[in-house]
Amino acid sequence: MQLRISRSTRNGKSYEYAQLVESYRRESDGVPTHRVVANLGALSPLEVENLRTTLQAARLKKRVVLARAARPSRTLPKILANLRYLDAAVLLALWDEWQLTGLFDEVLPEGSSDVAPAAVLAALTLQRGLDPGSKLYATRWFPKSALPELLHVSPAAFNNTRVHRVLDELDAAQPRLMSKLTARYQDRDGAFVSLFLDATDTWFVGQGPELAARAKTKEGRIERKIGIVLLCNQLGYPLRWEVIHGRESEVTAMGRMLGLVAGLRWAQHVPLVCDRAMGRTAQIRQMLAAGLHFVSALTTTEYDAYTDRVPHKALAAFEPHQHGHQQEDTQEATRLIEAAGLQRLDDSLFLLDLGVVERLAEDCVEQAAPACQDDAIAQVMKLAISIDEATAAGRFSSQASAARSLGISKQLGSRYCLLRRLPQSVQQQILDGKAAGRSLEEVIRIARLKDPQQQCEAFSMLVASPRARRASARPLSVVRSTDAPSPESAPEPVRVRATLYFNPQMFVNQRRKAHEQLEAIGLFTDELNARLANSRSRMGRDQIAATVDRRLRKDDLLQAFDLNITEQQISGRTRHVVNLTLNEREWSRRRRYDGFNMVVAHPDTELTAPELCRLYRAKDAVEKDFQTIKSTVELRPVRHHTDAKVRAHVSICMLALLLERTLQHKLKGKCTAEAALEVLEGCHLNQIAAGADGMKAYTLTEPTPEQAAILRLLRLQQLGDQEQVADRITPR
Numbered sequence: 001m002q003l004r005i006s007r008s009t010r011n012g013k014s015y016e017y018a019q020l021v022e023s024y025r026r027e028s029d030g031v032p033t034h035r036v037v038a039n040l041g042a043l044s045p046l047e048v049e050n051l052r053t054t055l056q057a058a059r060l061k062k063r064v065v066l067a068r069a070a071r072p073s074r075t076l077p078k079i080l081a082n083l084r085y086l087d088a089a090v091l092l093a094l095w096d097e098w099q100l101t102g103l104f105d106e107v108l109p110e111g112s113s114d115v116a117p118a119a120v121l122a123a124l125t126l127q128r129g130l131d132p133g134s135k136l137y138a139t140r141w142f143p144k145s146a147l148p149e150l151l152h153v154s155p156a157a158f159n160n161t162r163v164h165r166v167l168d169e170l171d172a173a174q175p176r177l178m179s180k181l182t183a184r185y186q187d188r189d190g191a192f193v194s195l196f197l198d199a200t201d202t203w204f205v206g207q208g209p210e211l212a213a214r215a216k217t218k219e220g221r222i223e224r225k226i227g228i229v230l231l232c233n234q235l236g237y238p239l240r241w242e243v244i245h246g247r248e249s250e251v252t253a254m255g256r257m258l259g260l261v262a263g264l265r266w267a268q269h270v271p272l273v274c275d276r277a278m279g280r281t282a283q284i285r286q287m288l289a290a291g292l293h294f295v296s297a298l299t300t301t302e303y304d305a306y307t308d309r310v311p312h313k314a315l316a317a318f319e320p321h322q323h324g325h326q327q328e329d330t331q332e333a334t335r336l337i338e339a340a341g342l343q344r345l346d347d348s349l350f351l352l353d354l355g356v357v358e359r360l361a362e363d364c365v366e367q368a369a370p371a372c373q374d375d376a377i378a379q380v381m382k383l384a385i386s387i388d389e390a391t392a393a394g395r396f397s398s399q400a401s402a403a404r405s406l407g408i409s410k411q412l413g414s415r416y417c418l419l420r421r422l423p424q425s426v427q428q429q430i431l432d433g434k435a436a437g438r439s440l441e442e443v444i445r446i447a448r449l450k451d452p453q454q455q456c457e458a459f460s461m462l463v464a465s466p467r468a469r470r471a472s473a474r475p476l477s478v479v480r481s482t483d484a485p486s487p488e489s490a491p492e493p494v495r496v497r498a499t500l501y502f503n504p505q506m507f508v509n510q511r512r513k514a515h516e517q518l519e520a521i522g523l524f525t526d527e528l529n530a531r532l533a534n535s536r537s538r539m540g541r542d543q544i545a546a547t548v549d550r551r552l553r554k555d556d557l558l559q560a561f562d563l564n565i566t567e568q569q570i571s572g573r574t575r576h577v578v579n580l581t582l583n584e585r586e587w588s589r590r591r592r593y594d595g596f597n598m599v600v601a602h603p604d605t606e607l608t609a610p611e612l613c614r615l616y617r618a619k620d621a622v623e624k625d626f627q628t629i630k631s632t633v634e635l636r637p638v639r640h641h642t643d644a645k646v647r648a649h650v651s652i653c654m655l656a657l658l659l660e661r662t663l664q665h666k667l668k669g670k671c672t673a674e675a676a677l678e679v680l681e682g683c684h685l686n687q688i689a690a691g692a693d694g695m696k697a698y699t700l701t702e703p704t705p706e707q708a709a710i711l712r713l714l715r716l717q718q719l720g721d722q723e724q725v726a727d728r729i730t731p732r
Helices: 045-059 086-097 100-107 117-130 135-144 147-151 160-172 174-189 250-261 281-290 300-306 326-339 376-392 399-405 410-421 424-431 440-447 452-464 504-533 541-554 584-591 609-617 620-630 643-666 673-680 705-714 722-728
Strands: 002-010 013-025 032-041 078-084 195-203 213-216 222-233 238-244 272-274 294-297 343-346 349-359 494-502 561-570 573-582 596-601 684-690 695-700
Touching: 002 045, 086 100, 086 117, 086 147, 086 643, 086 673, 086 705, 100 117, 100 174, 117 135, 117 147, 117 160, 117 643, 135 147, 135 160, 160 174, 160 643, 174 238, 174 643, 195 250, 222 250, 222 643, 238 250, 238 643, 250 272, 250 281, 281 294, 281 494, 294 609, 300 349, 300 596, 326 349, 326 504, 349 609, 376 399, 376 410, 376 424, 376 440, 399 410, 410 424, 410 440, 424 452, 440 452, 494 609, 504 541, 504 573, 504 584, 541 561, 541 573, 596 609, 643 673, 643 705, 673 705, 695 722
Parallel strands: 195 272, 272 294
Antiparallel strands: 002 013, 013 032, 078 684, 195 222, 213 222, 222 238, 294 596, 343 349, 349 494, 494 596, 561 573, 684 695
16 A cells, blocks of 8 residues: 555646555456555645655554654743632722722821721721631731732731721721711612611620620520620611620610610601510600600510400410421411401411500509518518528529519519628518518618628618608519609600501411420420439439429420429339429410511501501511621621720621622622622632743633623623723732
C-alpha cells in the first residue's frame, strides 16, 4: 500500500489530492496494476510526510513516534487575590441609596483621621450582614473582600483600635442617628402607615457589661443577658431601639419607649401595634393617657372584665381526636364557632365586633391574704414562715412554688418572705401581735435594714409610736394587683375599641397540646409510682412532693392538680403512692379561651374590626426583624464587655437590618434577601499582576445568569459590568 499524489489543472489552477492505493495482479491476464483504496483529498506537506513515514514503518513492521508540534511560549498573568465582591457591592449600593455616609458625616464628630468613620461603619455593617463575627474577625475579613477598593480604605487602616474608637463615637451619636433615619424614611416613603413594638434579648460570651444580668432568656436558657426594645414601621425599618438591663421588665421598657415617641409628630394618630405584654389594663391606661392610637391584645385573665360575649361555651365540650384527624377537628371547630355567630373572613379568622367596651376603674384582683385587719401582720408572718419552711424542707423547689401552693402569687410571696430577714426576737413579737395595726410597708422597710441591731431598734420605735396609719399605707385585708386610688382621685374608666377573633387551627392545636400534657403527667405519675414501689427507693414524703412540684411547674400546672401522697404495705414494707387529681374547675378555666384573641385599640380608631384583626396579626413585621437580627445578622451572642460597645453593636445590627429589609423589598418576592446574597457571593473581584512589570489589574468573574437576573431586578447591572467596575476600582 502506498500514497499517490495526483495533480490536475482546471481553469488555469493546479490542484493536488492524495490517494491511498495498493498493487495487485488482474485475474484476467495477471498484469500488475493499482487500485484506489481511499481518496484522502488535499493534504498539507506535513500530513503527506507523516502518512508516507507511517506506511513505510508498516511495511517494515516498525513503530513510529510522531513529535508534538512545539507551541509558542507565553507568560500567564499571576493571580494575587480573589476578593469577595458582588454581594458586598450590592449592600454597599443600598447603603449609598440611603445616603448613610452623609448621615454619619452629620452625626459623628469631625476628626483629623485619614479614614472617615462612616467608611468604618459601612464595613462593619456589611460584614454583619454577610459574614457575622466579632469585631476582631471583621478586621481579618475586611482585606479578603473588595471593600478596601470600593471604600478607598487601606486594609491596614481598618484595625481593631480604629474600629473600637468609631464604636464609641457611634454610641454617643445614637439618639441623633435614630432621629435622622426616621426623617429619611419619611422623605423617601412618606408618612408611616403603622408602627410595631416588641422586645427580645441576647446573651454574652464571658461576663458581659454592667447592663448584663443572669436571668432566663426567651428560649429558656439561663445566661447573662440584656434586653432590646425595637420600634419599627410597616416595612420593618428600625425607628427606635434601646438596650435595657437584663433584669428590667420588658413591659416597663416598652412603656418608656412609648412615652418617648408619644409626643413625636410621626407617631401621632398612627396605629401602633404592641405585643400582648402591653395588653393589661395598667399599660392600656398609660397608652390612653399618652394619646397613642395603640393596637394590642388583652391577656385572657382580663377578658371577663371587658365583656361577657365570648362564646366559649360553644366549644367547652370539644375534644380532639387522639390520633390524626387534624382536618376533621378543624372543620368541627369551624362549624361550632360559625354556629355561635362569629363572622368568617377566611379559614383562620372568624371575628365578632364588640365595639367600644368599658372596664370600670375599680376592677381589681384579690388574692389570698389575711382577712383580719387587727392581726394582719401576724398572719403575714405565719405565711412567710410556712413558705420558708416548706422550701427548706424540700417539699417545694422554690419559694415561688411554695407561695403558689397557698394561693399566693410569686411576687406577693417574695414580698412576704422579706419578713424572714428580721431577727427571731422581732419575728416572735410580730407573731404575738405587737405589730397589730401597722402597715406591711412599715415592717418591710425595717426588714430591709442590714444590721440586726438597727432592725430591733427600728421595730421598738415603730411599736412605741402612735398607731395612726399613714395616708399612703394600704389596708392588708385586700391585696390588690394595682394601687387603689382614693375615690376623689379615681381615674376615668378604661374604654377601648374591642374585636374578638377566633382561629380554629390554633384552637385545635391548643386543645391537642393540653391533651398531651395530661397524658404526660399521667405517664410521669406511673413512672414515679414504679420507682417508689422499688425496694431500693429511699424517697421520703418531702422529696416526693418536691419532685412532683418540679414536674408540674415545668408546664405551669401547679394549680391544675391536687397532690395526695398515701402509704401502702407492699411485701411487708411501707411504700408511698402518688395520686395526682386534676382540678376540673381550674382546668376548664385554663381551656376557656383556647383559640380566642381579643384585640383592643384606642376608642377613637377609625379602623374596622377586620382591619384591626389583620393589623394585629401583621405584628410579625417586628417579629421578623428580630428573627433576622438573631439569624442572618447574628445579634447573639455578644462579645463586648462595656455598655457603650454593646449599644453600638446593637446599632450596627440595626443598620444591617435596614439593608436586609431594603434588599428584601426590592426583590419583590422573587426570592429572599438571604438567598439572593448567597447567589451573589460567587462573583468575585480578581486582583492580578499583568505585564512584565507586575502592575496590578482587576478582572471580574463573569456573572452567572442567576446573578445577572438579580442585578436586573435591583437595577444594579453596572455592578456586573467589567468596564464600569474597572473604572470604579482604586487598587489597594
